[in-house]
């Protein structure tokens with residue numbers, strides 16, 4: 001039976017960043033590493049269906065993994081972009097409100113400071129008029145460290161750098177089930193590259209479940225794994241609409257976040273070609289379908305018009321949707337990233353990642369470091 005030292009399940013941005021960090025650490029020199037991906041290529045799911053925003057680390061509960069890993073991941077990500085020519089722009093973001101919103105904005109500023117994000121600046125009505133004249137807003141905060149990234153080129157860079165360190169990538173390979181026997185994982189998978197699926201079984205010493213929306217399914221297929229430790233999955237879809245008019249904005253524009261931070265509010269986001277796009281909204285769903293109901297343009301226009309009055313539904317064109325792998329139900333307080341290691345579940349060498357929603361793109365390199373360091377004793 002084939003044997004690898006380290007197996008990573010899922011080639012989204014999180015699995016790729018883990019592969020990059022482990023393969024570039026001298027402590028793991030000469031270890032064989034494989035990434036298994038059930039699709040034909042990497043990053044076809046949540047990792048390519050998001051706002052592509054490098055978040056500052058503003059909204060998350062202090063001391064949460066989200067706060068810590070977002071703030072450190074942001075620095076690592078900007079550094080990575082500069083070092084490896086990944087396109088990005090540190091545009092900055094405006095969080096805007098009416099004059100009655102000073103208290104919630106003040107609360108956001110205090111939360112950011114508790115997370116070590118100390119560069120938020122108040123915006124006056126004059127600043128807003130001068131810098132973003134299309135906005136209808138009387139007050140706001142400016143976050144200079146927020147930016148945008150080409151997430152596909154970023155993932156390509158992680159894959160290329162990992163492969164340069166001899167990491168093996170196996171697309172078209174679905175991990176079906178796992179057994180832990182005599183300190184080794186026996187992994188059963190199906191290779192779907194041809195019209196005749198083949199079964200492939202191998203062993204590995206260390207295993208990482210970074211299967212995104214399917215992490216819970218995979219965890220349930222690990223024999224003898226304590227099912228009570230698997231957080232329930234609550235899928236929350238977010239749709240985007242492109243703006244077909246001329247983009248009037250220089251910055252990313254965010255309203256105040258939704259209650260319980262289910263989403264950050266339907267914001268105005270720009271891609272690197274300055275295409276203006278609005279989204280994502282929030283809708284709890286039962287299936288992983290990415291279709292967009294075009295009639296939602298009316299509710300989008302109504303939400304966006306609060307800060308950008310020139311928007312109308314007929315200027316909005318359905319773009320794409322993504323699904324957040326939340327671990328809390330609608331109306332519940334925000335959940336944190338869950339990183340379960342052997343000390344918690346009793347299977348040394350196994351790390352499982354759940355609830356990898358926003359800001360896991362921003363935090364990806366820091367998540368990679370965290371997983372790498374948990375394995376450094378092996």
Ligand SMILES: Cc1cc2nc3c(=O)[nH]c(=O)nc-3n(C[C@H](O)[C@H](O)[C@H](O)COP(=O)(O)OP(=O)(O)OC[C@H]3O[C@@H](n4cnc5c(N)ncnc54)[C@H](O)[C@@H]3O)c2cc1C
Nearest residue numbers: 010012013014038047050051053175212322357358360362
């Ligand atoms: C609407 C939306 C907006 C967002 N905006 C931002 C943002 O602006 N900034 C930010 O930082 N974050 C953002 N995020 C979050 C970010 O996109 C995700 O946290 C991140 O992409 C998660 O990456 P992942 O690798 O965990 O998951 P995925 O990208 O889903 O990758 C998991 C991979 O595992 C594979 N897989 C699953 N099961 C198996 C199996 N059994 N065998 C083999 N392979 C398997 C899947 O095919 C998939 O490729 C947003 C998310 C959403 C939904």
